[in-house]
Amino acid sequence: MNKQRAIPDGFMTVGEIAKKMNTTVRTLQHYDKEGVLKPSAESEGGRRLYIDKDIIKLYQILTMKQLGFSLDDIKNRLVLLDTPEAVADELSNQAIEIQSKIESLSKVLNMVETLKGEVLQMKSVDWHKYADIVAIIQSEYVGYWVIKHFDNKILNRIRKRDVDKNMSLFDRWRYITGQAEELQKTGISPKSRQGMDYAKDFWDYIKEFTGGDMSLLPELLKFEGAIDEWDDNDCKAAWENAKEFTENALDHYFTTIGYDPFMEEKTNDTNE
Numbered sequence: 001m002n003k004q005r006a007i008p009d010g011f012m013t014v015g016e017i018a019k020k021m022n023t024t025v026r027t028l029q030h031y032d033k034e035g036v037l038k039p040s041a042e043s044e045g046g047r048r049l050y051i052d053k054d055i056i057k058l059y060q061i062l063t064m065k066q067l068g069f070s071l072d073d074i075k076n077r078l079v080l081l082d083t084p085e086a087v088a089d090e091l092s093n094q095a096i097e098i099q100s101k102i103e104s105l106s107k108v109l110n111m112v113e114t115l116k117g118e119v120l121q122m123k124s125v126d127w128h129k130y131a132d133i134v135a136i137i138q139s140e141y142v143g144y145w146v147i148k149h150f151d152n153k154i155l156n157r158i159r160k161r162d163v164d165k166n167m168s169l170f171d172r173w174r175y176i177t178g179q180a181e182e183l184q185k186t187g188i189s190p191k192s193r194q195g196m197d198y199a200k201d202f203w204d205y206i207k208e209f210t211g212g213d214m215s216l217l218p219e220l221l222k223f224e225g226a227i228d229e230w231d232d233n234d235c236k237a238a239w240e241n242a243k244e245f246t247e248n249a250l251d252h253y254f255t256t257i258g259y260d261p262f263m264e265e266k267t268n269d270t271n272e
Helices: 014-020 025-033 052-066 071-080 084-121 127-138 142-149 152-159 163-185 193-210 214-225 233-257 261-271
Strands: 002-004 041-043 048-050
Touching: 014 025, 014 048, 014 052, 025 048, 025 052, 052 071, 084 127, 084 142, 127 142, 127 152, 152 193, 152 214, 163 193, 163 233, 193 214, 193 233
Parallel strands: 002 041
Antiparallel strands: 041 048
């Protein structure tokens, strides 16, 4: 960098170029420190001095900053942008990066708005549940709403499984209730062989969901009893159509195999 005894014609101080370019002295000092825009000269008193070519480069920097380029991007790429084609290629790359950021931010915005709605419906602040809801929203699964209806005992069971496993179980519940709807529509008796097969599948699903912990049954019944508060109208309608068939099929299935899980739970409670 040239040392100038005085400020010659054609040179501008940092304050003058800042005013001319509608930026700040602090910004130009930062660009100098980061090696993005070094002054062409310096006075003996240590004042930064700029010339016309520095202004042209500053135009490039400020334009690229407005387009979302980071200082590192500008520092590493600016010297290569010496043809219209090179500039166009770099702008294309930047457009792809911006679109990716827009999509990412749109997902975050959706999560924020969705969680806000769930927070207002919950009766108390529960950051653990909020985290569970966000995790399911991130998986783009629409069944996130069920989380707010579960107590910590059920949620702790859910948290032990990975997200894909939980999504699989939620999807399976939709499939099973759909089966009950079809059997009921076609007039199949809950006590028939098809009804018993369905009841066994349903009970196997409950055992898998709870991990065999029958102490979770009362909480599942509370969830089922709160159907009026369910957010998913399709799930609500499906269960309302499947409920009677499912209950009758399970009653007959338990009688047939001589097993009552609800009585077992009561016995365990008494022993405890």
